[in-house]
Amino acid sequence: MELFEFYRKDRWPHVFCPGCGIGTVMNCFYRAFNELELPLDKTAFIGGIGCSSRIPLYINSDALHTTHGRAIAFATGLRLAKPELKTVVFTGDGDLGAIGGNHFINGCRRNVDMTVICINNNIYGMTGGQASITTPHDYQSTTTPYGNKEYPFDLAEIAVAAGANYVARWTTRHVHELTRSLKAALQKKGFAFVEVVSQCPTNFGRRNKMADPTQMLEWFRQSSVRRDKTKAAEVDHVDLNLAGQITIGEFVDRNRECYEELIGVGKHG
Amino acid sequence: MKPVIDLKLCKACNICVYICPKKCYSKGADLSEIGYFAAVVSAAEKCYNHNRDGKMICELCVLSCPDQAISWHPETEEEKRK
Known part of the structure; x- marks a missing residue:
């Protein structure tokens, strides 16, 4: 499949x-989807509200553009009503973690078979740069002109604790690793969650002396630490402060029973 | 295979200039049709994939380009001889 057929x-x-x-x-x-040769007409793409949730509208397939934060709730319903469809959710940090935080935690707990890709740009980019739940400590935004005094959420760790089957975090600087991880997530049965720390030069970088997107990519390269290496180090705990360290890598890869198997969706059709 | 930048898509973010390990790209000086100073392929012969007959090795620029502007095209016979 060519890029612009997809x-x-x-x-x-x-x-x-x-x-x-x-x-x-x-x-x-696109690269992961193409290498796995999945059928485009048997895949449904679901997005909420926000910049990253616009991706389903660009894909040449069926898309469901839902209310703010409820992408996972809609995807659960779609998946249970049409078990033959593969569901992929594109969502942002504000959509997934702040407004739809409860849906996210319960989606992980329920372990419905879907792939959730969260593009975490550390800010509410579309509405003008307000501080979101993942804005790093002491970083500036429109609503926090003296620096953000709160500490950010660690979405990947929440997904691990809530019981997702596959959890990984990468940045946009690690494109080959991200592609490999997306392939694993698409093949995984159960709730697969991939968080991508992404640059927002317009609203996040501009207020934090990184107006050039390449400066943000350099920041990702310097501050990201592989998870398998932090485990061996003295500090086992993942640093919540994104300003100091971005822990990347595969967080968990397990095979818990998914919700469809438990309630027997396949039997009832 | 050599990289080619689509001038109708490039928004001049210069991520390719930063990310290419062989420095094949450079910042552009001419205004493109959609109003950006699009990046240019200044040294395609330095690219890892040059003269490799379709074998992909690096591909950082193709995967990183946020505007899907970079794509691979086969070289002409003249360029292959270089």
């Missing part, structure tokens, strides 16, 4: 700002 060419160039990391994730997702 994506709608007539919609290009897309609306994302120059240097936005969402396009990188789109490339990696």
Whole structure:
């Protein structure tokens, strides 16, 4: 499949700002999807509200554009009503963690078979740069002009604790690893969660002396630490402070029973 | 295979200039049709994939380009001889 058979060419160039990391994730997702040779007409793409949730509208397949934060709730319903469809959820950090935080935790707990790709750009980018739950400590945004005094959520660790089957975190600087991880997530049965720390030069970088997207990529490269290496180090605990360290890697890969098996969706059709 | 930048898609974020390990790209000086100073392929012969007959090795620029502007095209016979 060519790139523009997978994506709608007539919609290009897309609306994302120059240097936005969402396009990188789109490339990696296309590559993973193409290498696995999955059928496009048997896959449903679901997005909530936000920049990253616009990705399903660019894919040449069925898309469900849902209310803010409820992408996982809609995907659960779709998956149970049409078990032959594969569901992929594209969502952002505000959509998934702040407004839909409870849906996210309960989606992991229920372990419905779906792939959730969260593009974490550390800010509410579409609405003008308000501080979100993942804005790092002491970083500036529109609503925190003296620096954000709160500590951010660690979405991947929450997914591990809530019981997802596959959890990984990468940044947009690690494109080959991200592609490999997306392939594993698409093949996984159960709730697969991939968090991608992405750059937002327009609203996050501009207020934090990183207006150039390449400066943000350099920040990712310098501050990211592989999880398998932190485990061996003295500090086993993952640092919540994104300003100091971004822990990347595969967090968990397990085979818990998924919700469809437990309630027997296949039997009832 | 050599990289080619689609001038109708490039938004001049210069991520390719930063990410290429062989420095094949450089910042552009000419205004493109959609109003950006699009990056240019200044040294395609330095690319890892040059003269490798379709074998992909690095691909950092293709995967990283947020605007899907970079794609691979086969070289002409003249470029292959270089």
